[in-house]
Amino acid sequence: MDLRIFTEPQQGADYDTLLSVAKATEDLGFDAFFRSDHYLAMGDADGLPGPTDAWITLAGLARETSRIRLGTLMTAGTFRLPGVLAIQVAQVDQMSGGRVEFGLGAGWYEDEHKAYGIPFPKEKFGRLEEQLAIVTGLWATKPGETFSHHGTYYDLTDSPALPKPTQPKIPVLIGGMGATRTPRLAARYADEFNIPFASLADSERQFSRVREAAKAAGRDADELTYSNALVVCVGKDDAEVARRAAAIGREVDELKENGLAGSPAEVVDRIGRFAEIGSTRFYLQVLDLSDLDHLELISSQVQSQL
Numbered sequence: 001m002d003l004r005i006f007t008e009p010q011q012g013a014d015y016d017t018l019l020s021v022a023k024a025t026e027d028l029g030f031d032a033f034f035r036s037d038h039y040l041a042m043g044d045a046d047g048l049p050g051p052t053d054a055w056i057t058l059a060g061l062a063r064e065t066s067r068i069r070l071g072t073l074m075t076a077g078t079f080r081l082p083g084v085l086a087i088q089v090a091q092v093d094q095m096s097g098g099r100v101e102f103g104l105g106a107g108w109y110e111d112e113h114k115a116y117g118i119p120f121p122k123e124k125f126g127r128l129e130e131q132l133a134i135v136t137g138l139w140a141t142k143p144g145e146t147f148s149h150h151g152t153y154y155d156l157t158d159s160p161a162l163p164k165p166t167q168p169k170i171p172v173l174i175g176g177m178g179a180t181r182t183p184r185l186a187a188r189y190a191d192e193f194n195i196p197f198a199s200l201a202d203s204e205r206q207f208s209r210v211r212e213a214a215k216a217a218g219r220d221a222d223e224l225t226y227s228n229a230l231v232v233c234v235g236k237d238d239a240e241v242a243r244r245a246a247a248i249g250r251e252v253d254e255l256k257e258n259g260l261a262g263s264p265a266e267v268v269d270r271i272g273r274f275a276e277i278g279s280t281r282f283y284l285q286v287l288d289l290s291d292l293d294h295l296e297l298i299s300s301q302v303q304s305q306l
Contacts, residue, residue, distance in 0.1 A: 001275065001306040002031040005295065006073055006229055006283035009052050010038035010112075011045040013289050015060060018052065022061045024292050025068055028299035032069035032101070033061065034283055037076045040112035044249070055088045062096035071101035073194065073229055073283060074175060077127055078107030078118060082134040083156060090139065090165040098166035103173035103194070104132060125181055127153045132189045136172065139165055175229075177206055183213035192225040194283070197258065203228060204277040227281035228274055231259035234267050234298050244294060248287040260284065264301035271306065 005025045009018055022033040037054040041047030058070045070092070075085070093100040106124035107113075113120035121127060130151045141147040141161035149156045174186040175194035183206075186193045193210045195203045211221035233248070233255045235241035241262055245252045255261035260270055260282070271282060288294065 001271070002281040003298070003303050003306070004032040004034055004069070004281065004283045005030050006034045006036075006285045007289060008036045008038070008285065008287060009057070009289075010036060010041050010047060011043075011287065012041065012047050012049070013052070014049050015052055015057060017289050018057055019061065019064060020292065021286070021289050021295070022065055022068070024295050026065050028295055029303065030068065030295075030299065031281075032071065033065070034071045034073050034101075034103075037072050037074065037079065038109060038112060039118075040109065040115050042109075055092060058100070059092045059095055062092050062099070065096075065099075067099075069099050069101055070096055071173070072103045073196070074103040074105030074173065076107035076109075077104055077131050078113065078120060078124065082131040082154060083138065083159065085131070086135045086138040087163065089135070089170065090163045093165035093167055093170055094163065096166075100165070100167070101171040101173060101192075102135070103175070104128065104135070105175065123153075129185060130154050132172070132174075132185065136189060137161075139170065173227075177202065179209060183209040184217075186210050186224070187213035187217040187219055190224060192227055192281070194227045194229060196229040197231070197285075198228070199258075200273055200277060203274065203279065207278050225281055226278045227283065228279050229283035229285060231255060231261075232267070232284040232286060232294075232298065233259065233261040234264060234294065234302060236263070236297060236301070238263075244288065244291065247291070264297070264305070267298075267302050268305045271302075 025033045039051040054072050089102055106128040110120050130153050134149050138147050138161045146158040147161040171191040172189050173192045173194055174190040176182045195206055207226050214221040233244045242252055260267045
C-alpha cells in the first residue's frame with residue numbers, strides 16, 4: 001500500500017514551501033510527491049504569491065530529493081505541445097535519476113486559460129488521445145530512428161525523438177470518471193488508473209470499467225495499478241481534526257464522508273475499505289502546506305499500520 005503526498009500549489013505556495021513539503025515527504029517515508037498542474041487559484045483562495053509551473057517545480061525537486069517518485073495529477077494537455085512536453089518530462093526524469101511518473105489529462109479549468117491567454121479548445125479528448133500517442137511514441141522510438149505522427153491535431157515529421165528518459169518506461173497515469181472513452185484510453189496507455197475525489201461506490205464502478213476495457217484490449221487487468229486521490233485530514237483527537245478541517249475551510253463530517261479524515265484508526269479503516277475494491281495507492285491531498293506535523297502524524301500513526 002503506497003501513500004503519496006499530493007499538493008495543490010495554485011491555492012498559494014511558492015517553490016520553497018513545496019520543497020519543504022517534498023523533503024518532509026522523503027524524510028517521513030512516503031512513496032512520492034505529486035502536484036497539480038494549474039495556474040489559477042480556485043474557490044476563495046487568493047493564490048498568493050502566485051502560481052508555480054508544475055514541471056519547473058519537479059525539475060527543481062529532482063535535484064533536491066533522492067528517493068521519492070515525482071509527478072503530476074494531472075498535467076494539463078492544453079498547456080503544452082506534446083513534442084515539447086515529451087522533452088520536458090524526459091529531462092526531469094534524467095535530472096531525478098529515473099523517478100518521474102507522468103499523469104496526463106485533457107485540461108478542464110477554462111478560467112485559468114482565459115487568465116493567462118492559453119487556448120481552450122472545444123475538442124479536448126481527441127487531443128489528449130493524440131498527445132498520449134505522441135509522447136509515449138517519442139520515448140519508445142529507438143535511438144537513431146525517427147518518429148512521425150500525422151493526426152487531426154498534431155503533425156510531427158521525422159522527429160529524432162530525443163532526449164530519452166532514464167527509465168526504460170516512464171509510468172503513465174490516466175484518470176477520471178468517463179464511462180467509455182476514459183477506460184478505453186487507460187487500457188491502451190496507462191500503467192496506473194487514478195480516480196480523483198470519488199466515493200467507494202463510484203470508484204468500484206469505474207475500476208470495473210477499466211478492468212473490462214483492459215480485458216477487451218487483450219491486456220491483463222492486473223497489470224494496472226488502481227489508485228484514489230482523496231483529501232486528508234487526520235488528528236490525534238477530535239479537537240485536532242476540527243482544527244485542521246477549519247484551517248482548510250472544510251467541515252469534519254463532510255471530510256469524513258468524502259475524504260480520509262478523523263483519527264488515525266478511522267483513516268486506516270477507510271483506506272482498508274478502498275483497498276477491498278482494488279485500490280493499492282493513495283494520493284493524500286494536503287491542503288495546508290505549512291502543517292508539516294500533519295505529515296508526521298500520518299507517517300507515524302497511519303502509514304505505519306498499513
